[in-house]
Amino acid sequence: MQEIERVHYASTNAVPKPGAADTTFFVQVDQAKCQSCGTCEEVCSTGAIQPSDGQNGPRTVVDPTACMNCGQCLANCPFGAIYENVSFLDKIEAALADPKVKVVTMPAPAVRYGLGECFGYPTGTYVGGKMFTALRQLGFDKIWDNQMTADVTIMEEGTELLNRVSGKNKAPLPQFTSCCPGWIKFAETFYPQILPNLSSCKSPIGMLGPLCKTYGAQEAKIDPKQMFTVSIMPCIAKKFEGLRPDIKDIDATITTRELAYLIKKHKIDFKNLKDSEPDFDLGESTGAGTIFGNSGGVMEAALRLAYEVLSGEKLTGDAVNITPVRTHTGVQAADVNVPKFGVVKVCVISGLHNAVPIIEEVIAGKSPYHFIEVMTCPGGCVNGAGQPLAPDTLQSSLFKSVIARMNRRFHMRTMG
Amino acid sequence: MSMMIMTRRGFIKTAGFAAGACLMGVNFTKKAYAQAKEYLAERQLSVYKHDTAMKYRKSQDSPAIKKIYKDFLHEPCGHVSHELLHTHYHDRSAALKALTAKGVKLKIGA
Numbered sequence: 460m461q462e463i464e465r466v467h468y469a470s471t472n473a474v475p476k477p478g479a480a481d482t483t484f485f486v487q488v489d490q491a492k493c494q495s496c497g498t499c500e501e502v503c504s505t506g507a508i509q510p511s512d513g514q515n516g517p518r519t520v521v522d523p524t525a526c527m528n529c530g531q532c533l534a535n536c537p538f539g540a541i542y543e544n545v546s547f548l549d550k551i552e553a554a555l556a557d558p559k560v561k562v563v564t565m566p567a568p569a570v571r572y573g574l575g576e577c578f579g580y581p582t583g584t585y586v587g588g589k590m591f592t593a594l595r596q597l598g599f600d601k602i603w604d605n606q607m608t609a610d611v612t613i614m615e616e617g618t619e620l621l622n623r624v625s626g627k628n629k630a631p632l633p634q635f636t637s638c639c640p641g642w643i644k645f646a647e648t649f650y651p652q653i654l655p656n657l658s659s660c661k662s663p664i665g666m667l668g669p670l671c672k673t674y675g676a677q678e679a680k681i682d683p684k685q686m687f688t689v690s691i692m693p694c695i696a697k698k699f700e701g702l703r704p705d706i707k708d709i710d711a712t713i714t715t716r717e718l719a720y721l722i723k724k725h726k727i728d729f730k731n732l733k734d735s736e737p738d739f740d741l742g743e744s745t746g747a748g749t750i751f752g753n754s755g756g757v758m759e760a761a762l763r764l765a766y767e768v769l770s771g772e773k774l775t776g777d778a779v780n781i782t783p784v785r786t787h788t789g790v791q792a793a794d795v796n797v798p799k800f801g802v803v804k805v806c807v808i809s810g811l812h813n814a815v816p817i818i819e820e821v822i823a824g825k826s827p828y829h830f831i832e833v834m835t836c837p838g839g840c841v842n843g844a845g846q847p848l849a850p851d852t853l854q855s856s857l858f859k860s861v862i863a864r865m866n867r868r869f870h871m872r873t874m875g
Numbered sequence: 876m877s878m879m880i881m882t883r884r885g886f887i888k889t890a891g892f893a894a895g896a897c898l899m900g901v902n903f904t905k906k907a908y909a910q911a912k913e914y915l916a917e918r919q920l921s922v923y924k925h926d927t928a929m930k931y932r933k934s935q936d937s938p939a940i941k942k943i944y945k946d947f948l949h950e951p952c953g954h955v956s957h958e959l960l961h962t963h964y965h966d967r968s969a970a971l972k973a974l975t976a977k978g979v980k981l982k983i984g985a
Contacts, residue, residue: 481970504982504983505982506981506983507981522979524967524970524973525979569922572918572921572922573918582914582917582918583918583919584921585921585924607937607940609934610934610937614944614951615951615956615961618951618952619952647965647966648968648970649984651967670943670959670960673947673959674943674946674948705963705964705965739939740943741939742939745930745936746927746933749922750923750926752918752922753919753923756922763933764934767935787916812983815983838919839919841915841919842918849914
């Protein structure tokens with residue numbers, strides 16, 4: 460076990476064998492540390508984490524099939540008893556040390572709002588400029604920003620929605636977003652009948668991998684065979700996504716925490732770095748791309764496109780802020796009036812259990828919506844389980860340990 | 876008397892809360908909860924603040940987007956996009972069925 464930014468990792472060199480992602484535990488419970496407080500069971504949407512003895516013993520992730528790899532159990536465990544079981548860190552350091560390999564970094568939007576917390580900045584501080592400089596100092600040859608392919612995602616997914624509305628695309632409405640790997644696995648596992656409703660778009664990182672090795676390689680005159688692509692995510696489930704057979708050209712995935720670890724290990728003085736920018740071709744991005752990190756962000760970004768296409772009018776000034784879809788609650792429905800079209804009906808969901816009634820409506824043919832966004836983590840990717848832990852997660856352990864002790868005593872009584 | 880009926884978990888929570896409150900003061904749990912909410916809100920607000928500060932705020936206005944569609948992708952949902960940027964999903968319900976057949980009970984599904 461190795462501790463990285465207050466989270467334990469089985470190893471820094473733990474990469475599943477090809478084809479083994481579906482049978483790999485991305486997070487697991489350290490049986491010796493679990494105090495049976497039940498917090499993980501409460502935050503798990505699917506019920507994948509259960510007492511190992513069927514009574515009230517230490518918890519365990521029962522089977523990879525049931526786990527969406529979101530890691531909310533890990534992010535909420537007051538005892539630090541849940542560890543990450545997959546890490547590409549050693550593989551990345553080997554690639555960075557090899558002069559023949561061109562290493563490309565692909566940081567997600569939410570990473571730049573969480574990374575600073577590992578270096579003493581206040582919660583949520585934007586540190587994008589310093590992050591790009593740190594990545595260059597670590598030896599990455601190209602910074603191709605996943606926030607740019609968030610913009611590509613909007614062009615593709617927004618157009619797909621418009622085509623479904625017009626009938627040019629025969630796939631059904633409502634259209635669901637497809638950026639979140641926990642959500643995709645959830646739909647595939649529990650509700651395969653709604654798969655035609657999912658946008659056929661890969662996630663922004665699913666798009667960036669192949670774009671690096673085609674368009675990016677062409678623009679930068681790099682042989683794609685010499686290229687090693689590293690996805691940096693606020694998310695544990697993205698490690699699973701990068702290993703999916705339908706997702707190509709992502710050679711490694713790490714979390715915000717693991718990036719902080721690399722920066723500290725290489726003794727980079729993060730706070731005193733100058734700001735810099737990503738490399739243009741797959742680097743320049745917009746506000747629509749950056750809000751992907753929030754629940755409601757993909758929806759708002761897509762509406763900024765759909766509104767202009769449907770109405771033929773430009774969104775300017777404050778009208779660019781489509782505030783009715785901004786939320787940190789579990790379910791938010793909104794009607795957006797679009798001139799020359801009418802009402803666009805949308806719904807924004809975070810937390811997979813919150814999606815269930817909305818999915819049931821779709822299956823029953825009674826869904827009123829055009830477009831539904833689903834994110835696994837409450838509040839969206841900024842609150843992903845690859846981000847630095849909330850400062851109070853472990854601090855509350857004294858209180859939680861009291862509950863756990865009583866829990867065990869109570870349990871012993873009922874068993875006796 | 877209905878207010879006295881409690882689930883087992885409810886009892887553990889209440890008892891734990893009382894014990895925790897003795898140790899750390901009555902407002903502790905309220906504060907911990909508010910802190911967690913605030914923590915998320917701070918990250919979210921920072922995202923929206925940075926959005927308003929960006930030079931371009933709509934994907935379709937980005938020079939990099941205009942360039943990649945002009946030089947490489949040609950049009951959204953076109954042939955190149957279909958090859959590189961779109962996918963097909965995979966029905967995993969058989970694995971779930973096999974798991975529940977072993978007697979594993981989950982929160983979702985039959």
